[in-house]
Amino acid sequence: AQSVTQLGSHVSVSEGALVLLRCNYSSSVPPYLFWYVQYPNQGLQLLLKYTTGATLVKGINGFEAEFKKSETSFHLTKPSAHMSDAAEYFCAVRFGGYQKVTFGTGTKLQVIP
Amino acid sequence: AAGVIQSPRHLIKEKRETATLKCYPIPRHDTVYWYQQGPGQDPQFLISFYEKMQSDKGSIPDRFSAQQFSDYHSELNMSSLELGDSALYFCASSVSETTNEKLFFGSGTQLSVL
Numbered sequence: 084a085q086s087v088t089q090l091g092s093h094v095s096v097s098e099g100a101l102v103l104l105r106c107n108y109s110s111s112v113p114p115y116l117f118w119y120v121q122y123p124n125q126g127l128q129l130l131l132k133y134t135t136g137a138t139l140v141k142g143i144n145g146f147e148a149e150f151k152k153s154e155t156s157f158h159l160t161k162p163s164a165h166m167s168d169a170a171e172y173f174c175a176v177r178f179g180g181y182q183k184v185t186f187g188t189g190t191k192l193q194v195i196p
Numbered sequence: 197a198a199g200v201i202q203s204p205r206h207l208i209k210e211k212r213e214t215a216t217l218k219c220y221p222i223p224r225h226d227t228v229y230w231y232q233q234g235p236g237q238d239p240q241f242l243i244s245f246y247e248k249m250q251s252d253k254g255s256i257p258d259r260f261s262a263q264q265f266s267d268y269h270s271e272l273n274m275s276s277l278e279l280g281d282s283a284l285y286f287c288a289s290s291v292s293e294t295t296n297e298k299l300f301f302g303s304g305t306q307l308s309v310l
Binding site (some may be wrong): 128175186 | 216239301
């Protein structure tokens with residue numbers, strides 16, 4: 084079965100600290116991987132995506148993620164957290180062309196001043 | 197636990213026809229989001245409603261309209277359908293009364309326009 088798992092429904096970091104949000108997937112075919120962010124009362128906004136090519140992907144707002152096939156992971160990182168990063172982050176995966184995106188259950192990031 | 201229900205699961209229409217997609221949020225969720233995912237495309241945000249009022253708008257064509265009813269279910273109405281409207285449409289619901297807003301997604305309605 085193809086799935087995506089986010090470890091930790093809530094993560095708290097201090098302002099200026101490293102942000103690490105974990106995502107693992109299960110797939111029998113090469114996946115397309117995404118990270119979405121949702122701010123309160125807003126829709127999903129794409130942070131970054133991996134399709135093919137370079138495994139280290141840079142996104143908006145200083146976030147990046149690395150596709151590690153051997154670990155079936157696509158963890159999201161940011162070197163220094165900002166208060167404005169407080170939001171919910173969704174890892175998502177798509178398998179093949181006309182397949183719906185499967186989202187993880189989300190990780191809510193809290194940034195402590 | 198109850199999840200977000202979308203109906204129908206599949207819908208086949210011809211060009212220039214109309215379609216209505218329905219979304220029933222999780223009980224006590226007062227916010228609904230609609231997304232469109234075309235073949236091989238990323239999901240695109242269309243529109244959202246909070247307490248029966250439009251709260252945010254994305255890339256929704258003028259041919260589409262949506263509303264949220266008193267029981268918080270939402271309908272996406274699509275007119276003058278085009279081939280390019282063929283996509284997976286899914287909605288999500290959430291409780292927005294607190295800052296701990298979490299999205300729960302439905303399984304989607306697959307629309308095929310022939």
